[in-house]
Amino acid sequence: MPLNFKSVYPAEEPEFLSFPSRRSVVHSTQGMIACTQPLAARCGLKILDAGGNAADAAVAVAAALNVTEPSSTGIGGDMFCLWYNAKSKKIEAMNGSGRASAKSTLEAVRKDLGLKDGEAGNVPQNSIHAVTVPGAAAGWVDTVERFGSGKLTLEQILAPAIELAENGFPVSDIASSMWRALEKHLIEASPNYAELLKKGPDGFRGPEPGELFKNKSLAATFRALAKEGKKGFYTGRIAEAIVKVTKDRGAFLGLEDLRDHLERGSEPVDPISYVFKGQGYIKTHGDFVDGSSGQGTNEDNHGLEIWEHPPNGQGIVALMAIGIFESLEETGKIPRFTSADHNSAQYLHAVIESLRIAFADASWWIADPSHSKVPSSTLISKPYLAERAKLFDPLKASSKIYDRGSPAHNHSDTVYFAVTDKEGNGISFINSIFDSFGSGIIPEGTGFVLQNRGASFQLTEGHPNVIAPGKRPYHTIIPAMVTNVHDGSLHSVYGVMGGFMQPQGHVQVLLNTISFKHNPQTALDAPRFCIGAEGIPGDPYERTVFLEEGIGESVCQELREMGHGAKIVKGYGRRVFGRGQLIRAHVEDEVTVYSAGSDPRGDGAAFPG
16 A cells, blocks of 8 residues: 655654754755765765765765864774665675784783783773774775766865865864864874964964865875875875874884785675664554655564664664664563653663663674674674663663673764765765874874774783784774665665764664654754763762753753763763764655754754755
């Protein structure tokens, strides 16, 4: 029976705002770009207008974000992406993360850091051993070659970002705030700090909002990549600059490590997924099916398939949490939540505990699968998740979840963006340098910082994520997608950036759209929580839960009474809750309509193609 379809909604007006949103949902049939920087989106729109597809435009956006928001991203970091092919209705994943040096043995790194026998730990964020091979440059080239339209050259795709860097651009407000807050980090970390700061009467500083900034060195780096491909980055002048600036500080990284990544390229991998049918997403009333769902009437042929990038990324955390949450509903431990329950103590407790259980497993298992066996299929299987859900106590925070690690309290030092095109393709793309301005180390004459992603490595023998030669670390960056189970059509392209906040954001934004019928913008506007790294005094296993302003003080108190170390975060500190992008798709009269939102915690917006 045909669906009684009216729109991608019904969307209900949320109570956390006095009006639906300070931003309207953006609609288009010609594609969409949702990202944190309007100037970067403009670069991507130029590529769409020139005949490129979503993958081509994504690389243009990634490069432009390096120019306009260098504290969060860049060619000196890593990338992951999920690609939805509209013709085949298949999703492909690509791992564009780099590896530790071939000389980075556990023994050598521990010795250099002065660790004693039996002493555990991680690679410090400010250690030169945290610098891993940048994977983004190869990832951009491979994205165009594997998923691009074939109509545009890499030189054409990178041209808008090169123009921005060469001629200068006015810096946006939040980007300026992050930039200026990290002046000291750049000055202390690199002798080449002047390449990413402005010279003033009192020394070097970050640019003010609206102030022009030029990065001719980065423009030259992009030109080398555009003209020579991966060789232009992983060999020659740029590679030599990377090796010199790191070796001067005692790194093990060598030219052979960069050549190795050139030869390997980015790895095509199989995405992982979980089919979610909970929270009343499908409503059947006799022969009528709610058209907003885009689903079929067959019980075995409905639901949403949530797609994530596999380990060494942490996307599996989001899938595990959503599966545990669904199991809690199936066993009657939580209800089907209604709009009145949004961000209530009962709802937040259920999501927080589901995530804590998922993080407990992930902190041990997530590692480079080429070095360690990662049982992904078991971890996201319904029987396993049902067993893990038994740890949940509906009345209090569980003290039985003894995690081997913990989600850290990370700020949003990553960029995530979503792109779709008029052909119906979509790409979920994330690019990161890990910490704010990464390592802070700038290879001379390149205009970019090197990431410090290796800080996620463990330094304990036997841990799956222990540092090893040529190994990729646990990765926080995760792109996501959603498809409709009944026909494989694209439902959403989305993600939330911000370290260990990312899977937490994925789950909250997804449930906002499913349980509470939020439109793409209000799903991102809604106040969020973040499980932090700070412990509750006297209890080393419980973690502080940061609540964003907009969640009531009474809810905060209820969570405290349940055993959560809850506290409300206001003002600029809200960046701990990440910044997301969401593009929702539906088909009407055989035309794909995109409806998009962009996080108000960032400088950007959603832009129609």
